Amino acid sequence: MKNVIVSWSGGKDSAFVLFKLMRNGEYIIKGLLSTTSEETKRLPIHEVSTSLIQEQATSIGLPLFEVSLPSNANNDLYKKTLKKQFDQFKNNDVYTIIYADLFLEDIKVFRDQLLSEVGMIGEYPLWGRNTSALAEDFISKGFEAIVTTIDAEKLPSEMVGKLYNKSFLENLPEGVDPCGENGEFHTFVFNGPLFQYSIPFSVGETFETVSGRFLHVEIHSS
Template sequence: MTEAWVSLFSGGKDSSWALYRALETDLPVERLLTVHPDDGSYMYHVPETRLARLAAESIGIELVEVDPDEAGRGIEESGARGDAELEPLERALGDLGADLDLAGVTAGAVESEFQTSRIQGMCDRLGIELFAPLWGRDPRDLADAMLDAGFEIRVVQVAARGLDESWLGRVLDEEAFDELRTLHEEYGVHVLGEGGEFETLVTDGPHMARPIEFDYETEWDGTRGRLRVTDAWLGE
């Protein structure tokens, strides 16, 4: 069997950038793997992961989807919950390893030691490599690289002081990232939302044949909110 890589993929900007960089460096990515977590997950991007199906179709790589099981539910301690949440992902990769000569996975972590250490431990147990091209990079440099590459990034959830309802559905362009840098100075908001301050969806990019388009409603409780996608399709 030919060596193969799997991209841990949510459809958000960070996992999409890790996939894009893997493809740019000629890593043979044979599968995308999306975990659909429960709200409040400690390990995974949560909102609108079902749109990963459209992204995978546009990218042209087969998608494997993992629905949440009972792992992690009811566990309050963050480390134990993170470990439990990793179990369905590790099982799915083990299953893929039976069909593929699995060489490694891509991941979009920037600064989260909580996530990265667990993914690295999983890779060590499976005997595979980890490709994490965002790890340790300057957030603003990464934002500029994404824009320069032609990524179209939409905000689908916000949960931080300084981010109001107007950010929901907003395209993250140069002006938006300048505002996020100001919000970082004022409130500590991470420029890439690494601490869960906001979540995103990549709707177009150089690795995609067709853009994702969608209709949505917004939910806002006064301090945080999200988009609820009501319909989605691939554009021309």
């Protein structure tokens, strides 16, 4: 059996890949890894608070390893900080990071190069999956998620804050990936077969980042 850490965004793809691993007897899951902002205490782009990410980890029953970076961190600082965390994983006999990437080759190349520099590897159990089938599979397994972020250039504003369900998929504009793999939207999973209990939250106001390019909905622990 192989010790692994799962890269964790709190969204549907990372939740689904973790679900798959937990049903596979070949892996010992040692924890979840999230990258957060020092200033906002949120996951960048997703803009979900770290307290909610921690609540997910608690409900799942796994430790959360948080790598915190300043918002103006350059690529060198990003890599240096992650490598430091990777070295700690290796000290605990973990040499593999699991990612939920589906088909963006440049991201995969970046991850694999960074891991190779510290003697580790990445695995991508969902790589190449048909995203329409994957979205339907996620929903059919009983997962529940809310859309926390949309790219306002690709989706109408009223779609932020919606539940990620069949109705949401049916109303996606033409050309938008059903898993949002091109960054069209991001989600927060609050219930499903991974969780010992549903994550309690309330929905607040919407807000913008990147000069209005991304629209987010505030979700609060409750």
